[in-house]
Amino acid sequence: MTWNNKFSADAGSIDASEIRELLKILADPEILSFAGGIPDPELFPMDQVRAFRERMAQHPEQDRQLMQYSQTEGYEPLRSWVARTTSSEHISVLKENVLITNGAQQSLTLLAAALIDAGTPIGVANPTYLGALQVFGARRPVFHTIETDLDGLTIEGVEKAFKAGVKFLYTVPDFQNPGGMTIPEDRREKIIELAHKYDVVILEDTAYRALYYDCPPPPSLLELEGKFLGKDNWNDKGLVVQLGTASKTLMPALRVGWSVAPTAMLEKLILLKQANDLHTSTVNQTLAYELANNILDSHLETLRTVYGERCKAMIEALRQYLPNSVTFTPVKGGMFVWLKLPEGMNARKLLEKALAEEKIAFVPGAAFHANGGGDNTLRLSFSTCSPHIIHDGMKRLADLIRREL
Incomplete structure (x- = not known):
């Protein structure tokens, strides 16, 4: 018995997310990840979450209503x-x-x-x-x-x-x-x-x-x-x-x-x-x-300060270490920097070597192109790493790219 002929045309058109598959690899604590575009959990407002839960516990009727349709x-x-x-x-x-x-x-x-x-x-x-x-x-x-x-x-x-x-x-x-x-x-x-x-x-x-x-x-x-x-x-x-x-x-x-x-x-x-x-x-x-x-207003100020320092660290490190044949977006917000490698260099193959030789992860850029292409592009995220780790990681990535060139 096979399920392949049971699926709808819509379901059959879905492919696995390259990022989700990559995140499975990143369970290895030795991998330094610049892949996932996720917020830093250390910055979650957990004190306010606990205070909310405690307030709700003191009002059981209202608390129950929050669990209703x-x-x-x-x-x-x-x-x-x-x-x-x-x-x-x-x-x-x-x-x-x-x-x-x-x-x-x-x-x-x-x-x-x-x-x-x-x-x-x-x-x-x-x-x-x-x-x-x-x-x-x-x-x-x-x-x-x-x-x-x-x-x-x-x-x-x-x-x-x-x-x-x-x-x-x-x-x-x-x-x-x-x-x-x-x-x-x-x-x-x-x-x-x-x-x-x-x-x-x-x-x-x-x-x-x-x-x-x-x-x-x-x-x-x-x-x-x-x-x-x-x-x-x-x-x-x-x-x-x-x-x-x-x-x-x-x-x-x-x-x-x-x-x-x-x-x-x-x-x-x-x-x-x-x-x-x-x-x-x-x-x-x-x-x-x-x-x-x-x-939210005060929390955003914290996020902008912390992420802003990390963004600056990544941009400065890339400027310092990348060969001139690699270009990137000089961003001023968000969580990502986009790299374009020289023509002919494949980011998926580069990722394999980055994981094996440098224990570094990023997202190959081809997955972000609806109609193909982008084999020589990749995405880096700076949101979860401290500036000194970013600096070290970008140097190692740049050294790997130089060796490939």
């Missing part, structure tokens, strides 16, 4: 917080525009179900977030890859994809995973203009937006669309759907994310979530709200 849309105070922090002078977002999800990954899953049929043309950056490619790929679309430069998506590439009839564009405009690029404001404005000219939905993933180490990123695509349409017109005429998450700023295990969308889209996402899992954990939503409403 709740509404699909999400915990109302948390939805209001998202709406409040998303609104600006250019856009008015209401809690009715917010759906709480099990991380931003579920937002991607629901949006894929709402927008993609087999053969649907969609636009993605080249490279782009691997988790999005997995979700979208399970629906069997036709990927139109859009080239990037040090400022992210190129306008020529975006317009070419829009002219080709893509249904939506997925983008991480701030400190992109994996490339680290940030799209400048003038390009963002042009992307909004083109979206309305060609009637293309934009999925804006803001997972890393708050993690800036120099200055804040430009206004979000959602905010700029509000400016383009008029503050109160977005809900009726908007094409931007924004995804957010607490995973990078608070804790991944909360599994709390959100979608901000015009009402017509949000209503469909609510129905899809009802069919998917009914609702996100009530106790986790409540904890996320308490943390976000009370300590």
Whole structure:
């Protein structure tokens, strides 16, 4: 008996995540990992989590209610917080525009179900977030890859994809995973203009937006669309759907994310979530709200200081040690630095030698390319290593690259 002929076409289209498979190798404590794009657990606000649990234990009736079923849309105070922090002078977002999800990954899953049929043309950056490619790929679309430069998506590439009839564009405009690029404001404005000219939905993933180490990123695509349409017109005429998450700023295990969308889209996402899992954990939503409403600003300052030092250490070490034939993105936020090796050098083969000879791990870049390519690229993460470890690791990586050259 074989299961291979039992699976649906969607299930058969899913491949194993290269990063998830790599993380199994990283269980070896001798491996120095620059692979996983994860927050440092040492920075989790555990004192506040314990205080929340103690408060709940003193109110047993309320504590029990947090373990009950709740509404699909999400915990109302948390939805209001998202709406409040998303609104600006250019856009008015209401809690009715917010759906709480099990991380931003579920937002991607629901949006894929709402927008993609087999053969649907969609636009993605080249490279782009691997988790999005997995979700979208399970629906069997036709990927139109859009080239990037040090400022992210190129306008020529975006317009070419829009002219080709893509249904939506997925983008991480701030400190992109994996490339680290940030799209400048003038390009963002042009992307909004083109979206309305060609009637293309934009999925804006803001997972890393708050993690800036120099200055804040430009206004979000959602905010700029509000400016383009008029503050109160977005809900009726908007094409931007924004995804957010607490995973990078608070804790991944909360599994709390959100979608901000015009009402017509949000209503469909609510129905899809009802069919998917009914609702996100009530106790986790409540904890996320308490943390976000009370300590997030000060916590973000800590994250920006610590991650900023690590980011600076990686950039300085790469500048010091890498041969001139290797280029990288000079990032100012997020968690990643993107390397481009000389043509002909294969990052997967380099990883094998890095693990065997230097006990160092990174993520080969080919997995982030929807239509192939990128064999000579790789992603490094600085979020979980101290500056002196980063410095040592980058020297060893550079020495390995030199030996390969």
